[in-house]
Amino acid sequence: MNHPYHKIVLFGDSITQFSFDPLFQGFGASIANAYQRKIDVMNRGFSGYNTTWAIPILRQLLPTVEQQKQPAKIQLLTIFFGANDGALPISFQHVPLEKYKKNLEELISMVRSPSSPYYNPSLRLVLITPPPINEVQWKVVCEENGIQLDRKFETTRLYAECARNVGKEHKIPVINLWDEILDRAKEQNRDLSQFLSDGLHLSSLGNQTAYELFMEVINTHFPELHPDALEMELPYFRDIDPKNYLDALQFKLIQKE
Amino acid sequence: MNHPYHKIVLFGDSITQFSFDPLFQGFGASIANAYQRKIDVMNRGFSGYNTTWAIPILRQLLPTVEQQKQPAKIQLLTIFFGANDGALPISFQHVPLEKYKKNLEELISMVRSPSSPYYNPSLRLVLITPPPINEVQWKVVCEENGIQLDRKFETTRLYAECARNVGKEHKIPVINLWDEILDRAKEQNRDLSQFLSDGLHLSSLGNQTAYELFMEVINTHFPELHPDALEMELPYFRDIDPKNYLDALQFKLIQKE
Numbered sequence: 001m002n003h004p005y006h007k008i009v010l011f012g013d014s015i016t017q018f019s020f021d022p023l024f025q026g027f028g029a030s031i032a033n034a035y036q037r038k039i040d041v042m043n044r045g046f047s048g049y050n051t052t053w054a055i056p057i058l059r060q061l062l063p064t065v066e067q068q069k070q071p072a073k074i075q076l077l078t079i080f081f082g083a084n085d086g087a088l089p090i091s092f093q094h095v096p097l098e099k100y101k102k103n104l105e106e107l108i109s110m111v112r113s114p115s116s117p118y119y120n121p122s123l124r125l126v127l128i129t130p131p132p133i134n135e136v137q138w139k140v141v142c143e144e145n146g147i148q149l150d151r152k153f154e155t156t157r158l159y160a161e162c163a164r165n166v167g168k169e170h171k172i173p174v175i176n177l178w179d180e181i182l183d184r185a186k187e188q189n190r191d192l193s194q195f196l197s198d199g200l201h202l203s204s205l206g207n208q209t210a211y212e213l214f215m216e217v218i219n220t221h222f223p224e225l226h227p228d229a230l231e232m233e234l235p236y237f238r239d240i241d242p243k244n245y246l247d248a249l250q251f252k253l254i255q256k257e
Numbered sequence: 258m259n260h261p262y263h264k265i266v267l268f269g270d271s272i273t274q275f276s277f278d279p280l281f282q283g284f285g286a287s288i289a290n291a292y293q294r295k296i297d298v299m300n301r302g303f304s305g306y307n308t309t310w311a312i313p314i315l316r317q318l319l320p321t322v323e324q325q326k327q328p329a330k331i332q333l334l335t336i337f338f339g340a341n342d343g344a345l346p347i348s349f350q351h352v353p354l355e356k357y358k359k360n361l362e363e364l365i366s367m368v369r370s371p372s373s374p375y376y377n378p379s380l381r382l383v384l385i386t387p388p389p390i391n392e393v394q395w396k397v398v399c400e401e402n403g404i405q406l407d408r409k410f411e412t413t414r415l416y417a418e419c420a421r422n423v424g425k426e427h428k429i430p431v432i433n434l435w436d437e438i439l440d441r442a443k444e445q446n447r448d449l450s451q452f453l454s455d456g457l458h459l460s461s462l463g464n465q466t467a468y469e470l471f472m473e474v475i476n477t478h479f480p481e482l483h484p485d486a487l488e489m490e491l492p493y494f495r496d497i498d499p500k501n502y503l504d505a506l507q508f509k510l511i512q513k514e
Contacts, residue, residue, distance in 0.1 A: 001266060001299060001331060002324070003317050007258060020290040022282040022464075029286035033277040036300060042258060043293060048494025056506045057491070060260050067259070074258060084494075092499045207279075234314070237305025237341075242349045249313045 003251035004072040005040045005233055011058065012080030012128065015201055017045030019210075024203055027210040034215070038230040039075060050085040050095045051103030058107055062118040072253045074123055075225055078175075078214075079107055082130035083151075083200060086159035091150045097158055104166045112170070124222050126214070127167045128175040129160035131206060132182055134192045137199025151200065173221045175213040177206075184209060260508035261329040262297045262490055268315065269337030269385065272458055273302030276467075281460055284467035291472070295487045296332060307342040307352045308360030315364055319375040329510045331380055332482055335432075335471075336364055339387035340408075340457060343416035348407045354415055361423045369427070381479050383471070384424045385432040386417035388463060389439055391449045394456025408457065430478045432470040434463075441466060 010016045010028050019028030020043060032041035044061060046053070063074070081104075085095035095103065104127070111120050133153045142149050160178035167174035181195045184205075193199070195206040202210060218226050233251060240248050267273045267285050276285030277300060289298035301318060303310070320331070338361075342352035352360065361384070368377050390410045399406050417435035424431035438452045441462075450456070452463040459467060475483050490508060497505050 001264060001318055002320060009258060017293050018290075020277075020286050020293065022279065022287050022290060025279040026286070026290070029277050029283070029289070030279050032286070032289075032300065033275075033279060033283070036274050036277065037303070040299060042297060043289065046294070046491055046494070053497065053502055053506055056503055057508075060508050061258055063259060093494070234303055237303070237350070240310065245310055246313055249310055251314075251317050 003253055005038065005253070006072055007040050007042050007074045008035065008076045008078075009042045009044055009061065009074050010078050010080070011044045011054070011061070012078065013045060013049050013084050014047035015045070015083060015131070016078070016080050017043065017047045018201060019043065019045060019207070024197055024201075025207050027202070027207045027214065030207070030211040031214060034227050035230075037232045037234070038227055045080075048084060048093060049081070050093050051081045051100055051107065052085075052095050054079075054081055055103060055106055055110075058110055059118070062110060062120065064117050065119055068120055074120075076124040076126060076222065077111070078126045078128055079104070080128035080175075082159040082163055083133075083156065086130060086133075086156035087150050088152065088155060090148070097162060100159055101162050101166060104163060105170070108166070108170050108172060124225065125172045126175060126217055127163050127172050128210070129163040129178045130156055131177045131196065131200075131202060131210075132156070132160075132192060134196050134199040137193050137196060139199070141198050141200070173217045175210065175217055177210055177213065180209055180213055181206060260510055262295065262510070263329055264297050264299050264331045265292065265333045265335075266299045266301055266318065266331050267335050267337070268301045268311070268318070269335065270302060270306050270341050271304035272340060272388070273335070273337050274300065274304045275458060276300065276302060276464070281454055281458075282464050284459070284464045284471065287464070287468040288471060291484050292487075294489045294491070295484055302337075305341060305350060306338070307350050308338045308357055308364065309342075309352050311336075311338055312360060312363055312367075315367055316375070319367060319377065321374050322376055325377055331377075333381040333383060333479065334368070335383045335385055336361070337385035337432075339416040339420055340413065343387060343390075343413035344407050345409065345412060347405070354419060357416055358419050358423060361420060362427070365423070365427050365429060381482065382429045383432060383474055384420050384429050385467070386420040386435045387413050388434045388453065388457075388459060388467075389413070389417075389449060391453050391456040394450050394453060396456070398455050398457070430474045432467065432474060434467055434470065437470055438463060438466055 019026040084093040085100045087093045110118050133151045133156045139149050185192050197203045235248050276283040341350040342357045344350045367375050390408045390413045396406050442449050454460045492505050
């Protein structure tokens with residue numbers, strides 16, 4: 001499509017892939033709604049994938065230094081893996097904790113390292129921790145699939161903590177979904193199951209939490225990217241002179257795809 | 258972003274612009290959810306706009322014949338105008354019925370006419386009629402804005418009928434949102450207000466209707482574009498050999514943006 005908008009890319013596993021589900025008020029759809037007519041929100045979620053698989057994918061998605069000269073840009077990239085990396089070693093999705101850390105750092109350095117062909121100092125990065133596992137719920141799913149419980153609360157907790165630490169070390173804002181969901185469950189006296197649809201993926205409450213934390217990160221770290229700080233593509237309809245509308249209706253970004 | 262997916266473009270007025278709103282289970286988000294990892298659903302809705310303004314916009318969005326050689330394509334375009342064209346002549350958004358018809362035909366011929374620089378015989382077009390106006394609800398909005406009622410059921414009905422006829426004449430599938438919402442309201446013994454959030458825009462029930470009709474058009478007219486007929490981008494995670502994942506994780510479309 002000609003005259004693309006700027007983009008926010010949601011990169012992650014199934015929790016991202018399912019993030020437009022209207023049944024669960026997906027956080028991706030909420031972000032797209034907040035940025036309507038300002039930024040296109042692209043779903044690059046891959047169900048079942050871990051950070052090891054994410055690396056060759058991100059290499060294909062990111063613009064090279066040369067390609068970054070195009071006016072329409074990826075303004076922000078979320079990196080939301082860990083729910084599969086943190087699967088128990090019996091699962092082929094499992095990535096050892098140390099390797100998970102290295103992988104996250106490799107994803108970040110692909111954007112942040114000046115020697116990377118994808119070096120992109122203006123691309124905003126946001127890490128998202130996996131949400132808490134609710135073993136009671138997830139056990140049901142595993143049993144339905146004829147397998148033993150392959151994810152545990154205590155194991156995934158270490159991956160969430162690791163994502164948090166990587167963010168801290170590399171000065172990347174982190175959406176701490178793990179702690180926030182547990183905190184809200186406690187404060188609101190709700191069972192963890194109310195934040196998760198199946199013990200692993202987000203329910204409406206979980207998605208709402210993810211969306212609110214996303215907007216908090218925007219507010220705190222990237223206020224220039226807040227929807228209120230951005231102009232709409234094409235003028236507000238009341239500002240259009242019906243007798244001279246042609247001049248007004250020109251898209252700003254002239255990149256050709 | 259490199260390796261773009263194919264696209265569905267939702268082109269229209271505010272009803273399209275608001276179509277990712279999770280509060281009302283927006284039909285755009287539902288379509289994006291149905292096509293996750295297969296096709297990107299792009300919101301090109303412009304609140305308050307009519308078909309006269311749509312013409313110069315669509316010229317900027319459509320790929321020229323030359324640009325259509327790129328592998329990632331717009332597979333389908335919805336044209337969903339009429340709710341503003343059908344405003345009463347007191348409104349500057351008003352477009353006379355005959356002009357509305359001509360405008361719709363111009364939008365179609367931009368894609369269908371062999372002499373058009375945007376001639377695109379493989380681009381699927383879908384027309385969407387405006388939904389019914391509920392004057393009781395909309396009057397409240399008008400009063401809040403200090404204006405008199407600027408849309409009427411009977412007037413907009415003619416625009417919906419016109420869109421239907423244009424579709425018939427030009428063999429373009431039509432989502433007959435006008436009749437379907439009225440039929441459902443009758444069958445389900447619901448008030449029209451349950452399908453509309455404010456008498457003009459869609460509520461959850463209205464959005465659900467729009468989404469279901471969209472999928473019906475896909476099923477009936479474009480079964481090759483049904484999500485079940487399309488391969489996912491990148492393999493299903495259980496089909497990936499963890500020892501040899503690099504070869505598997507190659508995107509199919511190699512277009513550079």
